[in-house]
Amino acid sequence: MATADETIIGQENLLKFFNKLAVLSSRKPVGGSFIFLGPSGSGKKTLANILIGKLLCQDKPGLRPCGQCPACSQLKAKVNGDVFWLSLNEDKKNISIDEIRGLLHALSLSALGQGYRAAVIDRAETLSNQAANALLKTLEEPNKKTVIILLATNLNDLPKTVISRSQIFALRPIQPNLVHDFLVERGAKRSQAKTLAALSLGWPGLAVKLSDDDVLSEHLAAAEVFFQSISQDQNKRQAALDKLLTKDLEAEEILSIWQTAARDLVLNKLSLVEWQRYGQLLGHFQDKFNFSLAQAVAWYKATVQAKEYLAANVNQKLVLENVIINL
Numbered sequence: 233m234a235t236a237d238e239t240i241i242g243q244e245n246l247l248k249f250f251n252k253l254a255v256l257s258s259r260k261p262v263g264g265s266f267i268f269l270g271p272s273g274s275g276k277k278t279l280a281n282i283l284i285g286k287l288l289c290q291d292k293p294g295l296r297p298c299g300q301c302p303a304c305s306q307l308k309a310k311v312n313g314d315v316f317w318l319s320l321n322e323d324k325k326n327i328s329i330d331e332i333r334g335l336l337h338a339l340s341l342s343a344l345g346q347g348y349r350a351a352v353i354d355r356a357e358t359l360s361n362q363a364a365n366a367l368l369k370t371l372e373e374p375n376k377k378t379v380i381i382l383l384a385t386n387l388n389d390l391p392k393t394v395i396s397r398s399q400i401f402a403l404r405p406i407q408p409n410l411v412h413d414f415l416v417e418r419g420a421k422r423s424q425a426k427t428l429a430a431l432s433l434g435w436p437g438l439a440v441k442l443s444d445d446d447v448l449s450e451h452l453a454a455a456e457v458f459f460q461s462i463s464q465d466q467n468k469r470q471a472a473l474d475k476l477l478t479k480d481l482e483a484e485e486i487l488s489i490w491q492t493a494a495r496d497l498v499l500n501k502l503s504l505v506e507w508q509r510y511g512q513l514l515g516h517f518q519d520k521f522n523f524s525l526a527q528a529v530a531w532y533k534a535t536v537q538a539k540e541y542l543a544a545n546v547n548q549k550l551v552l553e554n555v556i557i558n559l
C-alpha cells in the first residue's frame with residue numbers, strides 16, 4: 233500500500249490556485265511565504281510537494297506536477313538541490329534559531345536550476361521565538377524566486393508576525409463517504425473501508441495511516457484508555473497511561489484521540505450517535521459508566537486546554553496525566 237504522502241483528494245481549490253501560480257511563474261517571478269494548516273494526516277506535506285513540484289516542473293500543464301521530468305524525478309527521490317525540508321528534531325522541543333539560519337543560508341546559496349528554491353518548515357508551531365524572528369526578514373522581503381512553506385496544525389500556535397506575512401491555506405476534511413470510496417479503490421475491503429472512513433473524520437491520509445493494523449490498534453488503545461479511565465480508580469488509570477506511553481504515539485496524537493473520544497461522549501448524550509468516531513468501541517464501555525452532558529463537555533474542554541499546555545511546552549506526561557486523573 234502507498235504511504236499517506238501520496239494521498240491527496242478533494243483539495244481541488246488549492247490545486248487550482250497552485251496551478252495558476254505556476255502558470256504565472258513562467259511569466260514573472262512569484263515567491264513568498266505560505267502556511268498550510270491541517271491535522272496530522274491531512275496531507276500538508278503532499279500539498280507542499282505539489283506546490284513546489286508545480287513551480288519546478290518543466291512540463292507545466294495539468295493540476296499536478298508531471299512526475300517525470302528531471303526536476304520532478306529529483307523531487308520524488310528527495311534529492312532536489314533547490315528544495316530544503318526542516319523539521320523538529322525528535323529530542324528537541326523547538327526548532328532553533330541556528331537551524332533557521334542554516335536553512336536561510338542554504339536557500340541563499342542554492343540556485344542550481346536558476347529557477348525556484350523552496351523550503352518547507354514542518355511543525356512550524358515549534359519555532360522558537362528567536363527562530364521565528366530570524367525568519368521574518370526573509371518572509372518580508374522574499375527573494376522573488378523563493379517559496380517558504382510552513383506546516384502547522386493550528387493557526388493560533390504560530391507567531392502573529394509570521395502569520396501576517398504569509399498566505400494561509402486551511403485544508404478541509406472531505407466527506408467520509410469519499411474517503412470510503414477512495415479506500416475501496418485502493419483495494420480495502422468494504423467493511424474495513426467503512427471503519428477507517430469513520431475513524432478518519434474526512435482525512436484520507438489519516439485513513440491510509442490507520443489501515444496499518446499496528447497503527448490502528450495503537451490509535452484505538454489510546455481511545456480505550458480514555459473511556460476506561462472514567463470508571464477506574466486512579467492507580468489503574470495511571471498504569472494504563474504508563475503502558476500507553478510506551479507505544480509509538482506522540483502526546484499530541486494521544487490528546488487528539490482523547491479530544492475526539494470526549495466529543496463522542498458529548499454526541500452520545502445528544503443522541504447524535506451516527507457522528508461518533510469511536511462508536512463501536514464506546515459501545516463496550518457504555519454500561520460501565522454514567523456521566524452527564526455537562527461532564528462530557530467539561531472533559532472535552534479539558535482536552536482542548538491540555539493541547540494549549542502542550543503548545544506552551546508543559547511536560548507532556550503531566551499534561552496527559554492531568555486529563556486522565558480529572559475524568
Ligand SMILES: [Zn+2]
Nearest residue numbers: 289298301304
Ligand atoms: Zn515535471
